[in-house]
Amino acid sequence: MPIITIRDLTMRFPGVTALESLSVGVEPGVTGLVGANGAGKSTLIKILLGLQKPTSGTAEVLGHDIATGGAEIRRQVGFMPEYECLPPDVSATEFVVHMARMSGLPATAARERAADVLRHVGLYEERYRPIGGYSTGMRQKVKLAQALVHDPRLVFLDEPTNGLDPRGRDEMLGLIRRIGAEFGISVLVTSHLLGELERICDNVVIIDGGKLLRSSAVSSFTETSGMLVVEVEEGRDELGARLAERGLEVRPEGRTLVVRLDGEETYDVIRDGVVDLDLALIRMEQARHHIEEVFQR
Numbered sequence: 452m453p454i455i456t457i458r459d460l461t462m463r464f465p466g467v468t469a470l471e472s473l474s475v476g477v478e479p480g481v482t483g484l485v486g487a488n489g490a491g492k493s494t495l496i497k498i499l500l501g502l503q504k505p506t507s508g509t510a511e512v513l514g515h516d517i518a519t520g521g522a523e524i525r526r527q528v529g530f531m532p533e534y535e536c537l538p539p540d541v542s543a544t545e546f547v548v549h550m551a552r553m554s555g556l557p558a559t560a561a562r563e564r565a566a567d568v569l570r571h572v573g574l575y576e577e578r579y580r581p582i583g584g585y586s587t588g589m590r591q592k593v594k595l596a597q598a599l600v601h602d603p604r605l606v607f608l609d610e611p612t613n614g615l616d617p618r619g620r621d622e623m624l625g626l627i628r629r630i631g632a633e634f635g636i637s638v639l640v641t642s643h644l645l646g647e648l649e650r651i652c653d654n655v656v657i658i659d660g661g662k663l664l665r666s667s668a669v670s671s672f673t674e675t676s677g678m679l680v681v682e683v684e685e686g687r688d689e690l691g692a693r694l695a696e697r698g699l700e701v702r703p704e705g706r707t708l709v710v711r712l713d714g715e716e717t718y719d720v721i722r723d724g725v726v727d728l729d730l731a732l733i734r735m736e737q738a739r740h741h742i743e744e745v746f747q748r
């Protein structure tokens with residue numbers, strides 16, 4: 452059953468249509484909301500939180516109508532905004548405890564929950580230092596911690612990897628995956644980078660100019676490509692030549708050979724080639740498309 456149902460949602464600003472007749476359902480799990488800058492992602496999140504009234508259309512979040520259930524939605528949903536929104540002169544602990552109190556937790560529970568989520572996002576050591584001295588990665592973690600502190604059923608993460616270096620990005624993506632997998636909290640995460648969401652999302656919704664382009668499971672994007680990737684310890688070129696002699700279409704790629712899968716006998720030809728040449732086979736598997744290739748097509 453979808454946790455978010457969007458029906459015919461339109462949002463017009465003077466001179467700009469941010470969302471146009473958007474209809475889509477979001478299932479539990481980790482869902483990527485992907486689109487170029489200006490595609491309408493942040494606008495959609497604000498509407499779903501009940502913070503902005505759409506021009507027309509309806510939506511339900513966790514069974515609550517956005518027109519009437521904004522307060523209840525915000526109680527059950529965590530939100531990590533895209534832009535810098537943290538006070539520089541308080542510590543992560545003070546800020547996250549404050550956010551927990553704002554969502555109704557009593558003082559002791561707020562302190563305990565804040566300590567838990569800060570530990571979870573990897574900010575435990577630095578939690579008493581003023582946020583003003585934090586790196587971008589640390590500030591993103593504080594924003595994530597405050598989104599989780601009131602134990603939401605669903606979190607909206609708006610461009611959580613923005614401004615992070617590759618290591619910080621990997622760390623943030625790992626945290627998001629864990630929120631979904633270990634804590635059972637559903638996640639709607641936006642990004643303009645389709646490739647990075649492939650690793651952590653169950654489903655992807657792609658919007659362009661406020662319209663739905665595609666909504667499907669990541670596994671259906673990354674359908675098998677009809678090619679086999681073969682890796683041997685040494686003798687890649689020898690094996691490639693042997694397979695070509697036997698009529699297979701084969702090309703080298705990095706340390707591997709990519710072989711067109713031409714029926715079940717392709718596996719036998721490769722196996723025989725490896726045995727005849729006395730090579731050590733490391734792997735032989737079907738290559739999958741990357742989500743970005745599919746989108747570009």
Ligand SMILES: Nc1ncnc2c1ncn2[C@@H]1O[C@H](COP(=O)(O)OP(=O)(O)OP(=O)(O)O)[C@@H](O)[C@H]1O
Pocket residue numbers: 464465467468469486487488489490491492493494495533610
């Ligand atoms: N309050 C507003 N007034 C006027 N135009 C707006 C307003 N909010 C958003 N827009 C416009 O609506 C469009 C969608 O903006 P939105 O911020 O939702 O996009 P986005 O996909 O989140 O992109 P980004 O990642 O750059 O924030 C843009 O053209 C933006 O300029």
